[in-house]
Amino acid sequence: METIQMQVPLVFLVLPLFVFGAPADASGPQEVTITSNSCKRCCDSLDAPGSSEASPGRNSPHSLPYIIPEVRPYINITILKGDKGDQGEPGIPGKWGKEGPPGERGAPGPKGSKGQMGAPGDPCKHQYAAFSVGRKKALHSSEGYQALIFDTVFVNLYSHFDMFKGKFYCYVAGLYFFSLNVHTWNFKETYMHVMRNDQEEVILYAQPSDRSIMQSQSLMLELRENDEVWVRLYKRERDNAIYSDNVDIYITFSGYLIKPSLE
Template sequence: FLLLTLVVLGAPTDEASLTEPARGACKRCCDPLDPSTDAPPLPPSHHHLPYPMPEVRPYINITILKGEKGDRGEPGMPGKWGKEGPRGERGAQGQKGSKGQMGTAGEPCKHQYAAFSVGRKKALHSSEGFQVLIFDTVFVNLYSHFDMFNGKFYCYVGGLYYFSLNVHTWNFKETYMHIMHNEEEAVILYAQPSDRSIMQSQSLMLELQEKDEIWVRLYKRERENAIYSDDVDVYITFNGYLIKPSLD
């Protein structure tokens, strides 16, 4: 579409008004004709109009003319890296992936053990103070965790342990002993005086930490207190072993 806009421009005029012939001039019929009267009348000129005529010029508004879509231009240079936006919401859980390949074989598990079984062939009578029961015979002493010199088991592997103590009582004498956990009395082994000697036992399970100590103590002399044995047979035994090591 073409938009035609009328632009009105003021055109200057040479004469402000048309000159009219003088009135009152007398003409005779035999007078020659005025040459100007024989010619056809001329169209009026705006130079002889008493007012300016508008000048019409066409004006085309190019902005309303839409052409064909051009080709896509070359991509521009990448802009600067923008600031990190806020963290979005957590998406939905995806589907389970396929099973991966088997990995390489790991190192073999480290088995942890602890066990001991010791005995005594000599009888023992109570004294004025507490006595540590010392053993003189070894049946099992895995990794030498039981110290035969001082009669104590030292815990190198923390976990759950089982312990048992077996003794032979003495006729007409009391038997009064404790299985000790460090410096605390864990359980007692006791037998009243009797005219007959018997085998007496005690057992328990304990949760040990590394560096804990387990040992047997004979009570101090307040009454006649003793355990029996001889050089031929082993009447006194003390045993312990690890049931389950700690996870850490």
């Protein structure tokens, strides 16, 4: 009985040393042998008398092993996280993948702003046009249509007006101004058209009268290259005539380019 009383307090003194003050070179669980007649292993059954694996009786001199589990400290990793590092250098580009199918046509975008003025055009091409011609002879129209031919030149820049055909040929597309002036004949009708190609644009008309007067017509036309502008007389059931005296010029036809086309 004295032996048991001396060993039990020793167990409580040795046990904290293994839990809180284990040696630094201990890498695994430590096995402590405690001699006590009243100790049993945790896996032994309390209700299995006569079993060969049951713990010995109180008076058994056998010693029982006691396993102390390893105690590892808990470390909070979040408090050990450092600051964000600098961005690394770009890696080597990978290989190009296969080309995909073309996508659908997108919606038209907004209209862009007006561009800058282009460079000057070809200096060899004239950007001017002007003519002014007249007629000294009176004219009586024949049957049907008749072109008005002129015999006097005031201005014919770059010879754009053909005096033999009585037509102005457009070599510089753009906006033009034209003017036609005639003198009517007593008791005769004056019936004329300013033509663009084969299309009547404006008419100059005067009814028969007992006195002759000056008549005029003017217009602006936007011409394309190779357009023709000329004056046509048309005889109906009445005589159609324009007056002149072979001395003064009563009949004039003029035109000039106001602004060339940008196209």
